Each structure stands twice: as C-alpha cells, then as structure tokens.
Amino acid sequence: MKGKVFGIDGTSKSDVTLPAVFETEYKPKLIKRAVMAMQTARLQPKGHDPRAGLKTTALYLGMRGKPTPQRTINTDKARLPRMKNRKYLLYGRVARIPQSVGGRRAHGPKAIKVIAEKINKKERKLALQSAIAATISKELVEKRFIVEGSLPVIVDDTFEGTDKTQKVIKILTKIGIGKDLENARGKTRRRAGKGKARGRTKKQKKSVLIVSGKNSPLLKASRNLPGVDAVTVNSLNVELLAPGAEAGRLVVWTKSAIEGLENKSTVKATAKPTKKTETKAKKVVLAKKKKVVKVKRKVVRKAKTKKKVKKVKDEE
Numbered sequence: 133m134k135g136k137v138f139g140i141d142g143t144s145k146s147d148v149t150l151p152a153v154f155e156t157e158y159k160p161k162l163i164k165r166a167v168m169a170m171q172t173a174r175l176q177p178k179g180h181d182p183r184a185g186l187k188t189t190a191l192y193l194g195m196r197g198k199p200t201p202q203r204t205i206n207t208d209k210a211r212l213p214r215m216k217n218r219k220y221l222l223y224g225r226v227a228r229i230p231q232s233v234g235g236r237r238a239h240g241p242k243a244i245k246v247i248a249e250k251i252n253k254k255e256r257k258l259a260l261q262s263a264i265a266a267t268i269s270k271e272l273v274e275k276r277f278i279v280e281g282s283l284p285v286i287v288d289d290t291f292e293g294t295d296k297t298q299k300v301i302k303i304l305t306k307i308g309i310g311k312d313l314e315n316a317r318g319k320t321r322r323r324a325g326k327g328k329a330r331g332r333t334k335k336q337k338k339s340v341l342i343v344s345g346k347n348s349p350l351l352k353a354s355r356n357l358p359g360v361d362a363v364t365v366n367s368l369n370v371e372l373l374a375p376g377a378e379a380g381r382l383v384v385w386t387k388s389a390i391e392g393l394e395n396k397s398t399v400k401a402t403a404k405p406t407k408k409t410e411t412k413a414k415k416v417v418l419a420k421k422k423k424v425v426k427v428k429r430k431v432v433r434k435a436k437t438k439k440k441v442k443k444v445k446d447e448e
Contacts, residue, residue, distance in 0.1 A: 142306030156264070158379070213227060365389040
C-alpha cells in the first residue's frame with residue numbers, strides 16, 4: 133500500500149510505502165475498551181468519611197426496664213437513636229440515621245471502589261494498531277470530518293519547521309484540510325451540566341490531528357488552533373486517534389512520522405518475544421533439581437551394569 137507525499141505548497145512530490153500497521157483489522161469494541169482504560173486511569177478515588185454522621189452521642193435503648201425518660205422504646209415516640217444533649221435521652225434530637233438532620237448518607241460513595249478499567253498489554257497494542265489503520269478509511273473519517281482529498285494525508289518534513297500559526301493554516305488549506313478547520317472553529321458551545329462549575333465551561337469540536345516525527349516548532353505553532361491536536365509519533369495513543377471512543381480521525385502525517393511507525397515498538401505488527409528473567413533463588417532451586425536428576429541417573433546406570441554382570445556370570 134502506498135500514499136502520496138505532499139509539499140508545503142500543496143503539490144504531490146513523491147510516493148511512500150505505508151507500514152504494515154495500516155492493514156490492521158478494524159476492531160471498534162477493542163478500541164473503546166482501550167480508551168475507557170485510559171480515561172478511568174485518570175480518575176481520583178472519592179468517598180465519604182467512614183465515621184461521617186456517627187460523631188454524636190446518639191443512642192438507642194430498647195430496654196423496657198429503664199425509666200421512661202431514659203429509654204427510646206414504648207414512649208409514644210419513634211424508636212430512633214437520640215442524642216444525650218438534653219437532661220434525658222427521651223428529649224434528645226434524632227441523629228446517626230439517614231433520615232435525621234445531619235445524619236449519615238445512605239449507601240454513599242466508597243473510596244475503596246475500583247474505578248479504573250484494565251486492559252491487557254497486547255490488547256492495548258492491537259487497539260492502537262487498529263485505530264491507526266482506521267485513519268485511512270474514508271468511510272469512517274467522513275462521518276465526523278470533512279475530507280477533500282485522498283487518505284492518508286502525508287506532508288514533507290519541511291512542514292515540521294513551520295513556527296507560525298498563520299503559516300500552518302495556509303499549508304493545511306493547500307493540502308485540503310481548510311474546510312474542516314473552519315468547521316471546527318464555529319463549533320464551540322457551552323457545556324451542559326455540573327462541569328461548568330468545575331472549570332470546564334466549553335466544549336470544542338475535534339478537528340485534525342497532526343503527527344510529526346520529532347519534537348519541532350510545528351507542535352507549538354498548531355496548538356492554538358481550535359480542535360487541533362499535535363503530537364510526536366512516540367506520543368500517539370488510542371484516545372487521540374479515537375476521540376469519544378470512536379475511531380476514524382482526520383490525521384496529517386509527516387514523512388518522518390510514517391517512517392517512525394515502523395520503528396515504534398508499540399505499533400509494530402509483529403511483537404518481539406519477551407525474555408523471562410529468573411531470580412537468584414529460582415536459579416538455586418533449578419541447580420539443585422539438576423543435581424538430583426544427575427545422581428538418580430548415575431544410580432540407575434550402576435544398577436543396570438550390575439544386572440548385566442549377573443547375567444553374564446549365570447550364563448557362564
């Protein structure tokens with residue numbers, strides 16, 4: 133599979149052979165799991181104080197033998213725990229229970245709850261490969277972005293030296309990304325819900341993702357464009373390639389980034405076998421077992437030779 137390499141003037145310069153990762157099968161469920169694993173890993177555990185609502189003198193006495201003011205049963209009042217802040221228990225305020233004023237919360241959030249969703253290393257790697265392959269599927273990309281030409285969009289390495297935002301806009305317009313930039317610019321809306329009170333007042337539509345081969349001025353020049361993300365090829369992850377857990381993002385690759393995909397270990401189609409490391413204790417145990425096996429073999433050999441000697445003597 134080959135792709136066209138465009139210059140910064142928008143003209144086609146040469147062709148480049150795409151890595152094998154672009155031929156990976158599309159797996160939307162696996163991509164979603166990988167995105168959820170990344171998002172939930174950033175969440176902070178939250179929960180109420182285990183002693184919340186219980187730091188009172190409230191007491192429930194169901195003993196009928198006590199005097200009426202000193203018990204909370206058979207007193208023509210609700211059988212609820214009451215505080216000892218008055219002269220007698222009977223006249224205290226109800227506390228400790230969820231339906232009382234200042235009482236504890238019923239079934240509140242627990243800090244020990246496991247929030248993060250886990251995913252295997254090989255599954256995460258396959259999800260990243262599948263998300264990269266989805267970037268050249270015109271059917272998937274056109275659902276969310278405006279595609280003017282063919283995919284993938286690859287630009288010459290001179291694009292990485294661009295250090296001005298206006299220059300970046302001009303180059304992206306020449307290679308057929310200008311309409312999508314304008315579309316994202318006009319789609320900034322106010323967030324619904326509680327997020328406004330937590331510093332997340334606006335929601336911005338996602339636009340193009342720029343991937344460069346190395347850290348360059350291009351990353352800083354393009355970060356102020358609305359909806360545009362810019363990263364190096366080593367910083368690629370599933371969340372960037374599939375925002376909202378939906379794969380098929382419009383991506384602009386530099387030539388060195390395409391070459392970097394072949395060298396990136398987490399993207400290679402064939403994974404190298406990992407070497408098993410053995411501890412010192414394990415090596416000692418294995419050495420002892422080998423010695424025992426050698427001794428047993430020697431004993432067996434001696435026994436066999438003795439039998440052979442006996443047979444020879446009997447035959448004589």
